[in-house]
Amino acid sequence: MTWVNAVIQGVLLGGQYALIACGLSLAFGVMRIVNLAHGDLAICGAYLGLVLSSALGVPVWVTLPLLLPAAFVAGLALQVLLLGRALRHGVLAPVLVTFGLSVMIENLLQVAATSDPRGLNGGALTLASFTIGGLTVSWLFLAAFLTACAVLSGLQLALSRTSWGRQVRAIADDLDTARLVGINIRPVFATVAGIAVATAALAGVFIGTIGTFDPLAGTSTLIFAFEAVVIGGIGSLSGTLIGGVALGVTQVVVGEVNQAYAVLAVHLLFLTVLMVRPGGLFTGHQPAGEVRGQGALG
Amino acid sequence: MTRDVMSSRDAEPSATVSVSRWSRTASVAAAAGIATVAFLAVLPYFIGGQAEQPLITLLTFVAMASLWNLLAGFSGLTSFGQQAYIGVGAYALYLVAAHGVNPFAGVLLAAIGAAVVSLPVSALVLRLSGGYFAVATLVVAAVFQIIATLSPSVGGTTGVTVPGLTGYGDVLREALTYWATLAVAVISVAGVFLLVRRTFGLDARAVSSDPVAAASSGVRVRRIRLLAYVVAAGGTGAVGALVALQTLYVEPTSVFSIQYGVYMLFMVLVGGMGTIEGPIIGALVLFALQETLSSDGAWYLVIVGGLAVAATLLASRGIWGLASERFGWSLLPVGYRVRQPRNFHDSQRTRAR
Numbered sequence: 001m002t003w004v005n006a007v008i009q010g011v012l013l014g015g016q017y018a019l020i021a022c023g024l025s026l027a028f029g030v031m032r033i034v035n036l037a038h039g040d041l042a043i044c045g046a047y048l049g050l051v052l053s054s055a056l057g058v059p060v061w062v063t064l065p066l067l068l069p070a071a072f073v074a075g076l077a078l079q080v081l082l083l084g085r086a087l088r089h090g091v092l093a094p095v096l097v098t099f100g101l102s103v104m105i106e107n108l109l110q111v112a113a114t115s116d117p118r119g120l121n122g123g124a125l126t127l128a129s130f131t132i133g134g135l136t137v138s139w140l141f142l143a144a145f146l147t148a149c150a151v152l153s154g155l156q157l158a159l160s161r162t163s164w165g166r167q168v169r170a171i172a173d174d175l176d177t178a179r180l181v182g183i184n185i186r187p188v189f190a191t192v193a194g195i196a197v198a199t200a201a202l203a204g205v206f207i208g209t210i211g212t213f214d215p216l217a218g219t220s221t222l223i224f225a226f227e228a229v230v231i232g233g234i235g236s237l238s239g240t241l242i243g244g245v246a247l248g249v250t251q252v253v254v255g256e257v258n259q260a261y262a263v264l265a266v267h268l269l270f271l272t273v274l275m276v277r278p279g280g281l282f283t284g285h286q287p288a289g290e291v292r293g294q295g296a297l298g
Numbered sequence: 299m300t301r302d303v304m305s306s307r308d309a310e311p312s313a314t315v316s317v318s319r320w321s322r323t324a325s326v327a328a329a330a331g332i333a334t335v336a337f338l339a340v341l342p343y344f345i346g347g348q349a350e351q352p353l354i355t356l357l358t359f360v361a362m363a364s365l366w367n368l369l370a371g372f373s374g375l376t377s378f379g380q381q382a383y384i385g386v387g388a389y390a391l392y393l394v395a396a397h398g399v400n401p402f403a404g405v406l407l408a409a410i411g412a413a414v415v416s417l418p419v420s421a422l423v424l425r426l427s428g429g430y431f432a433v434a435t436l437v438v439a440a441v442f443q444i445i446a447t448l449s450p451s452v453g454g455t456t457g458v459t460v461p462g463l464t465g466y467g468d469v470l471r472e473a474l475t476y477w478a479t480l481a482v483a484v485i486s487v488a489g490v491f492l493l494v495r496r497t498f499g500l501d502a503r504a505v506s507s508d509p510v511a512a513a514s515s516g517v518r519v520r521r522i523r524l525l526a527y528v529v530a531a532g533g534t535g536a537v538g539a540l541v542a543l544q545t546l547y548v549e550p551t552s553v554f555s556i557q558y559g560v561y562m563l564f565m566v567l568v569g570g571m572g573t574i575e576g577p578i579i580g581a582l583v584l585f586a587l588q589e590t591l592s593s594d595g596a597w598y599l600v601i602v603g604g605l606a607v608a609a610t611l612l613a614s615r616g617i618w619g620l621a622s623e624r625f626g627w628s629l630l631p632v633g634y635r636v637r638q639p640r641n642f643h644d645s646q647r648t649r650a651r
Contacts, residue, residue: 086611260448271422
C-alpha cells in the first residue's frame with residue numbers, strides 16, 4: 001500500500017513539475033529560447049501572491065484574477081524589452097541574458113524579502129484531504145495536478161484550433177517561411193512569452209501553497225522543469241506532462257526508500273534519458289548533437 | 299610570422315597580399331606581460347602575507363575567466379555549471395593531500411582528476427547545444443554537489459579541512475598559495491592564447507558560429523568541442539584546488555556554488571568574449587566591484603547580473619571589443635590579418651586596365 005500511495009503522490013507531484021515546465025517547453029518550441037530565469041519567474045509569482053493575499057487578507061486563490069494578468073503583462077514586457085532584443089544578437093545571447101536576469105531576480109528578491117522561507121495562505125484547501133480505498137489524497141495536490149492537466153490541454157487546444165495557434169505552429173516549424181507568408185512574428189512571440197510567465201506564476205502559487213519558497217528556489221525549480229521537458233521530449237506539450245510525472249514518481253518512490261537520494265535519483269533519471277534517448281522518451285528518436293533544430297509542438 | 303597566400307604569377311611582386319599573425323604592438327604587449335608576471339612573482343618578498351590575499355583573488359578570477367572564455371567565447375559552449383569542476387578540484391586536492399601528497403603538488407593532480415571526470419560528463423552534455431547545454435551543466439553541478447553531500451568519507455554536508463598544511467608557517471603557506479595561483483593564472487592565459495592561435499582556434503570559432511557549416515568544411519566538430527570542454531574542466535579543477543588551499547576548508551555548498559558560474563559569465567561578457575585580453579579586463583572589473591561593494595552581497599550580485607545583461611545587449615563584444623574596435627588595438631592577436639602592400643591599389647588599377 002505504501003508503494004501505491006507513493007506512486008499516486010508522485011503522479012500528483014509530477015503535475016506541478018509539468019505546470020512549471022509547460023511555459024519553458026512552449027517558449028523553446030516557438031522562440032528557440034531556453035529561459036534560464038523561468039524558475040525565478042515562478043518564484044516571483046509566489047512572492048506576488050504573498051504580497052497580494054496578505055494585503056487583501058484573502059487566500060491566494062482569490063488573488064489569481066489579479067495575479068495572472070499581471071504575470072502575463074510582465075511576460076509581454078520581458079519579451080519586448082529583453083528577449084526580443086537578445087534574439088537579434090544570435091543564439092547565445094538569450095542564454096546569457098536570461099542567466100543574468102536570473103541572478104538579478106534572485107538577489108533582488110533577497111534584498112526585498114530577505115532569505116527567510118515563506119509559505120502562501122491557501123485557505124481551507126491547504127489541509128483538506130479525502131480518503132479513497134484506504135489512500136489519503138490531499139485536495140491541494142489533486143488541484144495542482146488537475147490545473148496542470150487543464151492548462152496543458154487548454155494550450156494544446158489553443159495551438160491546434162485557433163488562428164493564433166496556427167501562427168504559433170507555423171513559426172515553430174519555420175520562422176522564415178512563417179514571416180514570408182505574412183505572419184507578424186512579434187505579437188505572437190509576445191503572447192507566447194506572456195503565457196509562459198503566467199503559467200510559471202500559477203505554478204509558483206502552487207509551489208508556495210504546498211511547500212515553502214525562498215529567493216534562491218528559482219534555480220532548482222528551473223532544473224526540475226527543464227528535466228521534465230527533456231524527458232518528455234523537447235517542444236512536446238503532452239510529453240512534458242509525462243516527463244513531469246516520471247520525475248514526480250521517481251522522486252517520491254525513491255524518497256520512500258531514502259529521502260536523501262530522492263533528488264539525486266531525479267537527476268540521474270534525467271542524465272540516463274539524455275544518454276539513451278537525447279530526444280526524449282516520448283518522441284521519435286532524434287539524432288544526438290543537434291537538438292536545436294527540432295520543430296513542431298504537439 | 300608572415301607568409302604569402304597569393305603569390306602573383308605575372309611577376310608583379312607589388313600585388314602580393316600577406317597575412318600577418320603578429321605585430322610590433324604584440325611583441326611589446328608580450329614583453330610587458332612577461333615583465334608583469336616577473337614582478338608579481340617576486341612580490342611576496344616585498345609585501346606581507348595579508349597583501350597577497352587580494353592578489354590571490356584577482357589571479358583566481360583571471361584563471362577562471364580565461365578558461366570559461368575558451369569554452370564559451372571561442373567554442374560556443376556556454377556552461378553555467380563549471381562550478382562542478384571547482385568542486386571536483388577542491389575535493390581532489392583534499393583526497394590527494396589526505397593520502398600524504400604535498401598539497402601544492404596536489405594542484406596538478408586535481409587538474410588531471412577534473413579533466414578525467416569531465417570525459418564521461420562530456421559524453422552526456424555535449425549532445426546538447428545552446429540553452430539546453432547550459433541547463434544540463436547546471437544539473438551536472440547539482441549531481442556532484444549531492445554526491446559530495448552524501449559521501450561521509452569527504453565529510454558529507456559539513457565538509458573537511460585540507461590536511462598537510464600544518465608544517466608550513468603562515469607566511470610561507472600564503473606565499474606558496476600565491477605562487478601556485480600565479481602559476482595557474484599564467485598557464486591558463488598563456489595556454490588558451492597558444493591553443494587558440496593553433497588551427498584549433500579557427501576550428502573552434504567555426505564550430506561556435508555554425509557547427510553544420512564547420513562539419514561540412516571538414517572540421518571535426520565533436521573533437522573540437524571535447525577538447526575545449528576537457529581543457530576548461532582541467533584548468534577549472536586546478537582553480538578549485540587553489541580555492542581549497544586558500545580557504546583550507548572544503549564544503550559542498552561553497553565549492554559548488556553557482557556564484558562561480560555567475561562570475562565567469564560576468565567577467566567574460568563584460569571584458570570581451572573571444573579575445574585573450576577581455577577576460578583579464580573582466581577579472582579586474584569584477585575585482586574592483588567586489589572591493590567596493592562587498593559590504594552588501596545581494597546588491598553586488600544584482601549589479602553583476604545587470605551588467606552582464608547590459609553587456610550582452612548593448613556591447614556584445616565587451617570593454618575590450620569596444621576599445622579594439624575604436625582604436626584598432628590588438629595586444630595578443632589570435633586571428634589572421636590580411637595586409638595589403640602600400641601600392642596595392644595602384645597595381646589593382648594597372649590590372650584592371
